[in-house]
Amino acid sequence: EGYRYRERTLKSQSFMNEASEYMPGGVTANIKYFTPHPIVMNKAKGAYVYDVDGNEYVDYLLSYGALKLGHGHEAITKAIGDQLEEQGTCLFGTPHHYEVEMAKQIKQLYPSMENIRYTNSGTEATLLALRLARAYTGKEGIAKFEGHYHGGFDEVLVSVNPSLEQAGPEQEPNSVLESKGMSERHKNTTITLPFNDLASCEEILRKKHQEIGAVIIEPLQGGFIRASQSFIEGMRQLTKEFGILFIFDEVKTGFRVALGGAQELYEVQPDLTTLGKVIGGGFPVGIVGGRKEIMNITSPSHSADVFDISQSQTSNASDVLFHSGTYNGHPTILACGLATLEVLKKETADVCNLTSELKTELEHLFKQYSIPMLAVGEGSIFNIVITDKKNISHYRDLQASDFKLRKKMDLRLLLEGIYTKPLNRYSVSTAHTAVEVEKTIEAFRRVLNDL
Numbered sequence: 001e002g003y004r005y006r007e008r009t010l011k012s013q014s015f016m017n018e019a020s021e022y023m024p025g026g027v028t029a030n031i032k033y034f035t036p037h038p039i040v041m042n043k044a045k046g047a048y049v050y051d052v053d054g055n056e057y058v059d060y061l062l063s064y065g066a067l068k069l070g071h072g073h074e075a076i077t078k079a080i081g082d083q084l085e086e087q088g089t090c091l092f093g094t095p096h097h098y099e100v101e102m103a104k105q106i107k108q109l110y111p112s113m114e115n116i117r118y119t120n121s122g123t124e125a126t127l128l129a130l131r132l133a134r135a136y137t138g139k140e141g142i143a144k145f146e147g148h149y150h151g152g153f154d155e156v157l158v159s160v161n162p163s164l165e166q167a168g169p170e171q172e173p174n175s176v177l178e179s180k181g182m183s184e185r186h187k188n189t190t191i192t193l194p195f196n197d198l199a200s201c202e203e204i205l206r207k208k209h210q211e212i213g214a215v216i217i218e219p220l221q222g223g224f225i226r227a228s229q230s231f232i233e234g235m236r237q238l239t240k241e242f243g244i245l246f247i248f249d250e251v252k253t254g255f256r257v258a259l260g261g262a263q264e265l266y267e268v269q270p271d272l273t274t275l276g277k278v279i280g281g282g283f284p285v286g287i288v289g290g291r292k293e294i295m296n297i298t299s300p301s302h303s304a305d306v307f308d309i310s311q312s313q314t315s316n317a318s319d320v321l322f323h324s325g326t327y328n329g330h331p332t333i334l335a336c337g338l339a340t341l342e343v344l345k346k347e348t349a350d351v352c353n354l355t356s357e358l359k360t361e362l363e364h365l366f367k368q369y370s371i372p373m374l375a376v377g378e379g380s381i382f383n384i385v386i387t388d389k390k391n392i393s394h395y396r397d398l399q400a401s402d403f404k405l406r407k408k409m410d411l412r413l414l415l416e417g418i419y420t421k422p423l424n425r426y427s428v429s430t431a432h433t434a435v436e437v438e439k440t441i442e443a444f445r446r447v448l449n450d451l
């Protein structure tokens with residue numbers, strides 16, 4: 001098995017050997033790493049990626065869900081070309097048309113996002129959302145859910161993937177630091193809540209609401225584990241009651257579980273929302289939006305006399321929430337995002353239907369081989385969970401699933417030309433068709449036969 005993997009990916013291996021001399025682990029993001037060694041891609045088109053050894057794969061990683069139109073969609077290449085030709089090398093350092101155009105589109109699809117700001121990644125978006133919540137409520141601490149990921153900074157890098165020994169009681173989880181080098185204070189200032197357990201959340205919030213300015217949530221954990229309707233509605237009610245802002249982190253679920261994200265699915269309005277991934281059309285972007293009165297804390301335009309030049313720009317700095325960034329609202333990226341939206345308005349239903357079909361066929365196939373499995377997810381994103389459970393509703397359910405068999409299967413699938421990073425989710429794009437679904441099912445059949 002290991003031999004076949006190595007033999008098929010010799011050039012990837014030697015690439016990684018060289019890369020490791022220059023970058024720790026040979027990677028620029030830890031998530032890109034897996035054993036025996038990552039496969040190195042160098043070409044892509046539509047639903048396919050190609051590695052340095054010349055192997056072809058149907059791509060279900062899609063850059064962690066970001067590429068909803070697949071690779072190199074003509075609407076994207078055209079948007080880039082047009083924007084560059086018309087406006088030059090893409091940055092004015094001034095306000096511009098694409099910023100407003102995208103804001104209008106976002107507000108239509110996500111009515112809770114009355115006002116928005118752009119950032120350069122999902123991480124920066126959640127960072128800004130939390131600062132807004134602290135400013136608005138005057139409360140320092142935040143609460144997040146066990147198993148939920150909101151980016152790479154200290155405040156939220158708590159109990160994302162804790163070992164069950166460290167995780168503490170299920171109904172009142174510990175706050176476990178996920179990285180070396182983090183400040184210990186986040187064990188106390190970031191409170192960890194149990195997902196889909198409203199009674200326990202209420203108890204924790206009742207005790208600690210005076211220190212909590214925000215509850216941030218992935219409405220579908222990892223993009224696939226659904227909050228129950230009553231849980232989301234209950235949390236909306238509780239946060240309001242306790243003067244806490246409710247933040248939907250829709251970096252993953254936005255434009256995927258529905259065009260209008262999880263808030264469309266649940267018909268629940270958060271105070272603040274973060275978006276990213278799909279809306280960058282393959283380029284780095286983040287968006288924060290929400291109620292006007294909250295977003296307005298970032299507005300620098302409070303000065304009464306606009307022509308009073310004696311006022312230095314920083315004289316009232318502490319009255320305004322600082323938010324800046326050289327690349328915020330990058331016109332090329334927003335042009336790609338707008339082009340993506342145009343395509344998705346027409347093709348979202350098709351992608352969702354194709355994904356459903358794939359899930360159903362996979363479940364059917366696993367049943368034939370008597371492997372207990374759930375294809376869990378909504379819209380165009382799902383995960384394969386090998387488990388006896390009837391339902392996956394939180395982090396610990398997922399931890400109890402058979403990761404060993406799943407990884408073995410994933411590595412075998414790589415040999416059969418099906419790509420996702422081992423143990424990762426499956427995302428589907430508008431470039432995927434019935435042909436790729438059939439290829440995928442056939443590949444799974446061969447792998448399950450061998451297992």
Ligand code: PMP
Pocket residue numbers: 064121122123124126149150151152218249250251252253276277
């Ligand atoms: N929030 C969620 C829900 C995410 O899935 C991610 C990325 N996986 C982020 C935030 C961080 O986004 P980025 O990688 O663009 O910083």
